[in-house]
Every structure is written in C-alpha cells, then in structure tokens.
Amino acid sequence: MIGKKIILASALIGVLAFGGEQFAMSDADRAMYAEMLENNPADIMIESGNELLEEYCGGDAGLAKFLGVSEDELPAYIAGFPRYIDKLGMVVGLDQVLQALMAQNGHKPFALKSSEMFDMSAYAKSIANEEKINIDVNANEQMKAAYALGEEVFTTKRGGRGLSCMSCHSPDVVGSVLRTQPLPDLGSEANKAGATWPAYRMTKSSLRTLQRRFQGCMNNALLAVIPLGSPEMVALEVYVTEKAKDREIAIPGLKR
Numbered sequence: 001m002i003g004k005k006i007i008l009a010s011a012l013i014g015v016l017a018f019g020g021e022q023f024a025m026s027d028a029d030r031a032m033y034a035e036m037l038e039n040n041p042a043d044i045m046i047e048s049g050n051e052l053l054e055e056y057c058g059g060d061a062g063l064a065k066f067l068g069v070s071e072d073e074l075p076a077y078i079a080g081f082p083r084y085i086d087k088l089g090m091v092v093g094l095d096q097v098l099q100a101l102m103a104q105n106g107h108k109p110f111a112l113k114s115s116e117m118f119d120m121s122a123y124a125k126s127i128a129n130e131e132k133i134n135i136d137v138n139a140n141e142q143m144k145a146a147y148a149l150g151e152e153v154f155t156t157k158r159g160g161r162g163l164s165c166m167s168c169h170s171p172d173v174v175g176s177v178l179r180t181q182p183l184p185d186l187g188s189e190a191n192k193a194g195a196t197w198p199a200y201r202m203t204k205s206s207l208r209t210l211q212r213r214f215q216g217c218m219n220n221a222l223l224a225v226i227p228l229g230s231p232e233m234v235a236l237e238v239y240v241t242e243k244a245k246d247r248e249i250a251i252p253g254l255k256r
C-alpha cells in the first residue's frame with residue numbers, strides 16, 4: 001500500500017507542474033464561496049435554461065411527453081440519467097435527449113458544448129432536485145455495457161504521464177493532496193459529483209456540465225480529451241454517476 005502511494009506520488013510529480021489553476025482556497029476565496037452558497041451565480045443560468053426549454057422543447061410537459069412519462073414521474077425519471085432510450089437506440093445523457101427533442105420540434109439542436117445547452121440541461125436536471133440519484137446500471141444490456149466501458153475508461157492509464165482517472169480518484173489516494181488541492185472522492189456525500197453537476201465553477205466563472213468537468217481533468221493530466229456525448233464520455237458519466245447513487249440531487253452545484 002505504502003509502496004503504491006510512492007509510485008503514484010512520483011507519477012504525479014510531473015503533473016504538479018501544469019498550469020496555475022490548482023491552488024488552495026484562500027480565506028478570501030472561502031468567504032466568496034460561503035456567499036455564493038447563499039446565492040449561486042448559476043441560478044440565473046438555470047432560469048435562462050428554463051426559458052430555453054419552454055421555447056424549444058415545450059417545457060417540462062414537452063420533455064415528459066418525449067420521454068414517455070407523466071409530469072409527476074418526470075423528476076424521478078430524470079434522476080436516473082444517463083439512460084438507455086429506446087427511440088434513440090443508445091445510452092444518452094440528458095443533453096442528448098434535449099438535442100433530439102429540439103430536432104423533433106424542427107429546431108437546430110444546440111451544440112453539446114454551447115452555453116445554451118449547459119443552461120438548458122442544467123435546468124432539466126434541476127427538475128430532479130431533492131430526488132435521489134437512481135441510475136440503474138443493470139437495467140438492460142446497453143446500460144451494463146455502458147457501465148463496463150465507463151469503468152474501463154476510468155481505470156485505463158493513458159497519456160504521456162501514464163495516468164488514469166483512478167490514479168487520482170481511487171479510494172487509496174483520495175484525501176491526499178495534489179499541489180495543495182485535495183483529491184475528491186467522487187462518490188462521497190461531500191462531493192457526490194453525479195448529483196451536483198451541472199455546477200457553477202468559480203475558477204471558470206461559468207456553469208459547466210459533468211462531462212465538461214471530466215474534460216478539464218483530461219486536459220490537466222495530459223490525457224487525450226474525449227468528445228462530449230461520445231459513447232466513452234457517456235459511459236464515464238454512467239460510471240461516475242453510479243458512485244453517487246442514492247445521494248440527493250442539488251443543481252446547480254457550486255465548485256471551486
């Protein structure tokens with residue numbers, strides 16, 4: 001165990017040199033964080049996402065209809081994403097459902113990486129606020145396969161430094177500190193990434209999705225960046241969301 005940590009530590013030393021983005025929270029940052037918790041700057045983006053959903057997707061009712069559930073069932077249903085959606089023939093994130101719904105309504109879908117899509121998908125997920133994450137990775141063959149692929153992507157070492165997501169986010173190393181930044185346990189109550197993204201990222205001053213956050217780590221750790229919405233990326237979202245199972249959804253999250 002100790003040997004393993006030393007090997008990891010030396011693998012990480014090179015990484016520590018990247019970018020100026022990793023810094024601990026100063027007292028001033030901490031005060032700002034406390035203030036933002038009271039009044040999340042992303043609340044206004046969620047509101048704009050609500051308006052976009054009305055305009056392009058027929059609002060909550062349009063989304064429920066597209067998903068084949070009643071409006072009452074919608075929150076719990078949303079708490080189970082990513083899901084295998086029969087009419088799309090694949091496991092998809094909520095953002096891809098919104099794209100399909102926009103297309104069905106005769107609109108050009110927002111790009112997955114657009115701020116409009118971040119706002120709209122954040123609003124859509126917030127419909128499930130206070131529900132518990134109820135993703136079922138054994139629901140069908142497609143979900144089983146997505147979970148297995150997600151685990152593979154999470155644990156496979158890649159890039160010049162030979163790091164995987166697991167190198168920094170495994171139970172062995174969480175609680176350790178990387179250049180003064182604690183390594184988060186993605187499934188913990190304190191972090192519960194699957195239940196708190198989309199989130200407002202203070203260091204980026206913007207609302208980001210979980211998949212976009214994955215890309216941030218890929219960039220920092222010099223892993224080739226996987227495109228949003230690709231089977232590997234959705235699989236990674238399935239795998240990470242499973243870790244937050246039964247944790248309460250609270251959108252928009254607020255992150256450093």
Ligand code: HEC
Pocket residue numbers: 012015154163164165166167168169178181182183184186191192193196213214217218220221223236240255256
């Ligand atoms: C070199 C170490 C390292 C690697 C490799 C790494 N991460 Fe991270 N990750 C971190 C650190 C450090 C943070 C916290 C940064 C902060 O607080 O801003 C973080 C934060 C995150 C978060 C946000 C957690 C939250 O809710 O605040 C997610 C999600 C995440 N990583 C997923 C991944 C995935 C998926 C991979 C693999 C593609 C990965 N990480 C690879 C170090 C790493």
